[in-house]
Amino acid sequence: MPGPDSLFVFAEISIGLAGFTGITTALYARDTWHPFDRFRTVSLLIISFGALAFARVPHGLHLLGVPDETLWRICSGAFVAFAFVTAIAVMRLQPPGYSSVPFYPLVLASYAALISVAVGLFPQASSALYFAALFLNLGIAGLLFLRVASSVLASPSE
Numbered sequence: 001m002p003g004p005d006s007l008f009v010f011a012e013i014s015i016g017l018a019g020f021t022g023i024t025t026a027l028y029a030r031d032t033w034h035p036f037d038r039f040r041t042v043s044l045l046i047i048s049f050g051a052l053a054f055a056r057v058p059h060g061l062h063l064l065g066v067p068d069e070t071l072w073r074i075c076s077g078a079f080v081a082f083a084f085v086t087a088i089a090v091m092r093l094q095p096p097g098y099s100s101v102p103f104y105p106l107v108l109a110s111y112a113a114l115i116s117v118a119v120g121l122f123p124q125a126s127s128a129l130y131f132a133a134l135f136l137n138l139g140i141a142g143l144l145f146l147r148v149a150s151s152v153l154a155s156p157s158e
Helices: 004-027 035-063 068-093 101-118 123-153
Strands: none
Touching: 004 035, 004 123, 035 068, 035 123, 068 101, 068 123, 101 123
16 A cells, blocks of 8 residues: 555545644634534534544555555545535535635535546546545635634634
């Protein structure tokens, strides 16, 4: 299996994002949260823990003896199903007036990579496309984290 060390790095980044999100929310001393900040925090945690899980699943399947080509297809199919279900759930939680449009290119690129692996379009590039999808998901989580952190550091509006 190519890249188990890279998968560990993705898992560590996911844990780091979730952990720092916990720290920033603990520092959020305001009495009320803006609905956008609450939404961003929940979305960030869902994406981080999803990326953590799907960074670890390939290693577990490899230990079970699943062949590499099948391993990446199974992981990609499960990841795209998870991403699709969570995208629907997150859209239902989205507060009125919040725009997710800046994230659409990253989400669509991630879906394209995962679907192409799941259906076996590029068998030689399966692991690279899977890693790209994980990277894109962590990119989205990183952008959400920056927005949450900047909100915490901003002075409260009167």
